[in-house]
Amino acid sequence: MDANQQTRSNPFGMDADCENCPALCATRERVVHGYGDVGADFLFVGEAPGAGADRTGVPFTGDERGEALQHVLGLLGLNNSLPSDDEPELDNAFLTYLTRCRDPERPPTDEEVRTCEPYLNAEVRMINPEILVPVGQRALTEIATEYTTAPAAEFDAVEDHATTVRGRGFEIVPMADPLEQSEADREAFVDHFSALMDRDYRQTKGRRGR
Numbered sequence: 176m177d178a179n180q181q182t183r184s185n186p187f188g189m190d191a192d193c194e195n196c197p198a199l200c201a202t203r204e205r206v207v208h209g210y211g212d213v214g215a216d217f218l219f220v221g222e223a224p225g226a227g228a229d230r231t232g233v234p235f236t237g238d239e240r241g242e243a244l245q246h247v248l249g250l251l252g253l254n255n256s257l258p259s260d261d262e263p264e265l266d267n268a269f270l271t272y273l274t275r276c277r278d279p280e281r282p283p284t285d286e287e288v289r290t291c292e293p294y295l296n297a298e299v300r301m302i303n304p305e306i307l308v309p310v311g312q313r314a315l316t317e318i319a320t321e322y323t324t325a326p327a328a329e330f331d332a333v334e335d336h337a338t339t340v341r342g343r344g345f346e347i348v349p350m351a352d353p354l355e356q357s358e359a360d361r362e363a364f365v366d367h368f369s370a371l372m373d374r375d376y377r378q379t380k381g382r383r384g385r
Contacts, residue, residue, distance in 0.1 A: 189208045189294055189297070191205075191206050191208070192206065193206050193275065193276075195290050195291075196276060196286075196287050196290055198278065199274075199276035199277070199278055199283075199287065200276070202276075202277065202278045202279060202280075203224075203229060203276040203277050203278075204229045204230060204277075205229060205232050206232075206275045206276055207224040207228045207229065207232055207233070207234055207272060207275050207276070207277075208271070208275055208294065209234065209269055209270060209271035209272075209294075209298045210233045210234050210265070210269070210270050210271070211265040211268050211269035211270050212265050212266055212267055212268060212269055213269065213301070213302060214267075214302075215265075215267050215268050215269040215302055215304060216267055216304055216305040216306060217253065217267060217268045217269070217304060217305070217306050217308060218268075218269045218270075218271065218298070218299065218302055218304040218306070218307050218308065219234075219235070219244070219268060219269070219270050219271070219308040219310055219350075220271055220272065220273065220295065220307060220308065220309050220310060220314045220318060221234065221235060221244075221270075221271075221272045221273070221310045221311060221314055222272065222273055222274070222282065222283065222310075222311055222313040222314050223272050223273065223274045223275075223276070223277060223278075223282065223283045224272060224274075224275070224276065224277040225237075225238050225240055225241065225277065226238050226277070226279065227240075227241045228241065228272075228277070229276075229277040231261040231262075233261060233262055233263070233270075234270040234271055234272055235270050235310075236260070236261050236262070236263065237261055239354060240352070240353050240354045241258075242258040242259055243258075243353035243354055243356070244270075244310065244353045245257075245258035245259075245260070245263055246258040246361075247350075247353065247361060247364060247365060248263070248265070248268055250361075250365045251365060251368055251369060251372065252266070253265060253266055253267055253268040254266075254268070269298070269302055269304070271294075271295060271298055272291075272295075273288050273291060273292075273295060273313065273314055273317055274287050274288055274290075274291040275291050275294060282313065283313075288317060304345065305345065305346065306345065306346045306347070306348055306371065307322065307342065307345045307346070307347050307348075308347075308348050308349070308350055309332070309347065309349055309350065310350045310352070310353065311332055311350070311351070311352045312331070312332040312333075312352075314332075315330050315331075315332045315335070315349045316328075316330065318342075318347060319340070319342075319347070322342040322343050322344065322345055322347060323340065323341075323342050323343065323347065324343070330349065332349050332350070332351050332352070333351050333355075335349040336349055336350060336351040336356075336360060336363070336364065337349075337350070337360070337363040337364040337366075337367040337368070338367070339367070339371065346371070348367070348368060348371065350364055
């Protein structure tokens with residue numbers, strides 16, 4: 176991997192050899208930190224790396240779920256490469272996870288999510304996006320807990336898919352699991368997000384108070 180690729184896949188120099196979760200260290204192939212445009216207005220957050228991302232080191236790549244998400248990004252003009260590319264060329268989008276390591280047999284525990292929280296918080300602070308897109312229910316629950324005043328239990332990734340939620344400092348646009356979306360679900364998200372993208376975020380980026 177050359178220097179440019181390494182910068183793209185770990186833009187903030189985060190720990191690539193983290194050993195804070197011994198159980199995950201034994202099952203992962205690699206630590207998967209955020210990837211994409213570090214000046215992005217749109218930050219997509221999934222639950223944890225899948226088998227593909229664990230192999231490639233890039234969120235939402237290398238498997239069917241990743242390709243489904245990359246396809247949506249392509250329809251929005253945020254991905255300028257094929258959905259199957261292991262290092263997609265992203266424009267105005269940044270991809271990351273709640274947790275950075277994969278266990279092939281189970282989802283991350285609450286403790287593991289809390290352990291990785293500083294990584295996600297650092298990415299959110301440094302990128303300063305306009306819109307957070309939690310992908311799937313677990314990501315929506317955690318993002319709603321951190322960035323809304325409403326009880327997280329009120330949010331449902333399927334029912335709230337392709338809607339806008341006013342958060343603390345961000346707008347939140349939930350997305351249902353890409354593998355569970357129908358064609359109508361995909362079209363609804365693209366239509367809703369395209370309308371949001373028509374607003375000129377670049378005029379206000381960096382000027383909002385926190």
